[in-house]
Amino acid sequence: MNKDFLWGAAMCASQAEGGYLEGGKGLTANDIFPALNEGRWEALYNVPESLQKKYNYYPSHQAIDFYHRYVEDIKLLAELGIKVFRTSINWARIFPNGDELEPNEEGLQFYEDVFNECGKYGITPVVTLNHFDTPLGLYKYGGWKNKKVITFFERYCETVFKRFKTQVKYWITFNEINMILGIPIVGGLIDPLKEENILEAKYQGAHNQLVASAIATKIGHEINPEFMVGSMIGAGKNYPYSPNPADVWAAYQADQEEYSLIDVQVKGKYSAYMRRYFEKNDIDILATEEEMALLKTYTADFLALSYYSTRLTAANNEDKEATGGNIADTLKNSYLEANDFGWQIDPLGFRITLNELYDRYEVPLFIVENGLAAMDVADENYFVEDDYRINYFAKHIQAMKEAMDDGVDIIGYATWGTIDIVSASSGIMSKRYGLVYVDLDDEGNGTRNRYKKKSFDWYKKVVTSNGEELM
Template identity: 45%
Template structure:
């Protein structure tokens, strides 16, 4: 069956990984700007997941010799017209992008917004619309104003809730006639792993980092709910969603203990989605807090705030799956942002991610059965090393195979009556890796001539996957089955 006529086809990026121009036109520094490039990082916990101290942040801000890749991105700031023209050539009907908070409010809480920053996004959005591409804007995507980190320890402060809602409301008002799809926070549940990059918190400024993560997450949930309510009020015909990183997990064996552990891992993965969709904390999380003493401070009005700001759809990223089991001797493999047991039935990417197209279909069913609201696949893709031939060709057949298999499973889920609004593959163009700040791990349908050290012409080259995805969109998914058969 072809995909629904209303299905949104596109790609996704984040401001911190593509824009560059970190010190242009009044932009303030963000948490993404202080991660340097290091050779041979294989463990994401050495970079993106690193808990930063105040001294480390200040040293990075003052560093004149290190290379910080996210500060230059792929210079989308000056290439946006060319890049959006490529999206149009692909046939995109939606482009998932993020806005850098510190480009709008350089210090996060400035009395007036930075008009030069807003003017840049005016141009990006208007260019998308001129090609019939609907912008889908993520308000916060691993890109928190560094000034608020140093001033009030990021999301640990309840004041940050007000700062964020003011920022979000400004964008809703400015783009209410142009943008009808919004997401509050990228991969909300990752704050449990990334207190600095997601939560803007300094590890040496809290007495208990684990407790601080839960408090910061509560404040983000309040901010998300208040932003949803503001969006519904300001743009009644818009859809605004939440997003999680989905780590699909299977029992390692048929031992009952492994099935129970799988359920518990799902609960950890879904906890914040439960709040964003249902409007209250699930009992299993309340019990965990009670047992560990990690219950965050809640104000009397918080229950009503969470209940009144439920999302319209749930977006998620999906890259790989893992196993849940009690056998501590099982071989492990590097995963998206951590480690998981190795599944002998699956192949892995060079970065150790287990390739599991059926897992996407499993996830879609689990999420719809649990929440009963429309879903959106906001990230899915394959990071790989691409080689440019002497005649300028990039034969990324491995990427086509990965994406084709996942999209076919998505199509099956649609046939099985799971409502999915759209699919935005990650990153439709090569960009700086969020986890390791490298350029070698490429996801794009478009190759960017730039190496791990920022050297290169930044020329854009179409890979073989470009024409493949173009055909998928033009046929509304029909070419997937034709190629498969």
């Protein structure tokens, strides 16, 4: 491994911080789970009082309390010897409703304190600007479907770029930007129940995010030419269910649609496949010549990605067994094992995915999320002997090293949810990724104290050996 390789740890604001209305913060969609998760869309109009009789625990309201315990948590992460900490700024801490003219100083000071704490240990923050936390106040505009939100995002970016221009080098504009197509309410604050043409609304919202990302890249480079401003995809190769050409074509289409937004962020234009897709599906994107010029000029400096599993795709899903996946289910691959939630474990698929992304985009890759979700059970001393997680990481890191030997340029690697955090999709705590166990259950009971799992010392050995000691 290159001596400059960036080993890291990862989490995000909405799943870790808590303090959901402290320090002047506004609301985001994450703050009204599990209501939204159950389709209780009235939560968007009356938050949170109208639902308090049914729901008395909203996981992100306290989360694991990183907001008050960040000094302890960063010290714990520093023990691993990591070089980078991938986290996010919650936009609603800086502009509580999203459309204010002036930022909230308490929010800015909080992140300044967090980044200063990282600096004490020589840890560089890798910061996501929008990790599924568009301020709920922008719902009244129609969310990201409305071009006014681009202006609000631009103001937010300029504010944080200036404030943290000496503390942060790596920025990611949108977490897993392709997720706006699968979960538009979380990814783009676009309400499926209010749209006559939800497909068009999703792609309009996605286009506006692409424009906002290009503007952020432009501003970032102007404020600090040393900034690296990247895009991010929720990655995972789509395999065909069988050699049937119809299945191969279905998998190809799934990949093209998965890559459609990253194509724009890295290559500066929509692919021919997607232009035909828009025409075929009567999708009329409002895109000006000025916007297309911005997209062409201000492309991503690197491509960040999350990877958990590959997907299996067929032309016809009838009579085929489904299994769990990141956001959306997929078909079950009989050649692969799965985690406790049905997500299929595929280290070779990781190598395939990394090679394909690098071949397609020819920009450095940054793995900012990789991990195993499991129903960890702690003993009476809160110790978790998670050999299954160690095995997962060892195989995936080895696959990453082989991809690098293949010629793939990779900046760094960060384990996801390095300290246990609440689930983004469900809000549960029992779905654990961490190397550190947090004493907290699905109903919010527990001390929130931290305890190292067996995988903690294992990953410390990996980091200090620069990936040489995997087992």
